[in-house]
Amino acid sequence: MDNLIFSLQITLPIFLTIVVGYALKQIKMLDESFVKTLNTFNFKVTLPALLFLDLYNADFYSVWDTGYVLFCFFATLICFLVILAGALLFVKDKSLIGEFVQGSYRGSAAVLGLAFIQNIYGKATIAPLMIIGSVPLYNILAVLILSFTGPGEHKLDKKGLAKSLKGIATNPIILSILAGIIASLIRLPLPFIVTKTMSNLSVLATPLALIGLGAGFELRAACGRIKPALVASFIRLFVQCAVFLPLAVHFSFTGEKMVSLLIMLGAPTTPSCYIMAKSMGHEGILTSSVIVLTTLLSAVSLTFWLYLLKSFGLI
DSSP states (O other): OHHHHHHHHHHHHHHHHHHHHHHHHHTTSSOHHHHHHHHHHIIIIIHHHHHHHHHHTOOHHHHOOHHHHHHHHHHHHHHHHHHHHHHHHHOSSGGGHHHHHHHHHOBOTTTHHHHHHHHHHSSOSSHHHHHHHHHHHHHHHHHHHHHSSSTTOOOSSHHHHHHHHHHHHTOHHHHHHHHHHHHHHTTOOOOHHHHHHHHHHHTTHHHHHHHHHHHHOOHHHHHTTHHHHHHHHHIIIIIHHHHHHHHHHHTTOOHHHHHHHHHHHHSOBOTHHHHHHHHTTOOOHHHHHHHHHHHHHHHHHHHHHHHHHHHTTOO
């Protein structure tokens, strides 16, 4: 019961913030133009600020573990490739493949994950290693899959590949991650005014992303995407954990490393999926449905996985 309450305290406020965004749209306080501007602002300003500060404040020299970073990287890559192969075979509406794949493999590692780990351990010392191993790859793969699927899809030719590579090279989230890692490694001193300003922006990232998600959520349209949304949610919350957590035990990962992996593999789909999908021309309905479902159901799924990990003395 304690684990359930603990998970609910983290996930329910997130879900309720989405509901607030949806309600504000229904009473006409928010409109489509505002939501579009809000999503662009989050994508280009608040999320990059959040990721930069998380990595800038990390002490990589004291906690670095190459094997752990590689495990996070290859687990993410394998999940993506297997889900993509399955989507190509079984998703009938090919325009949904990009959203389905992104919603299935890409969890809220940096936003929800850090808060979750801090609630357990007081601070997140290992989580930045997981972020290095997974989050840059999350975004690179998302740009690629969203570029080649959906509305105005591009063929896998030189022009399409060049456009995708340009999208990766100019992606604000990827650039902020690289900048944060470099600034941390060289221990770049930043004035308090700069870090405080970025902190003020970063705290807006999650609530604004959730409000934008709720405001852009279309309940009737989402019902038409319920089957792929349920499948993607099941993959996100259960399948990836069932495959890779036992493998992590084999590599002797325990404690915060194991909890960080749990977040990477089984946390709710990140709200930035919706922002990126909309920014790249996708309708976003399937993505928003998966985010809502995984956020709501993660209180149960994360509690289940935490209970198993505690039962086996792994955390």
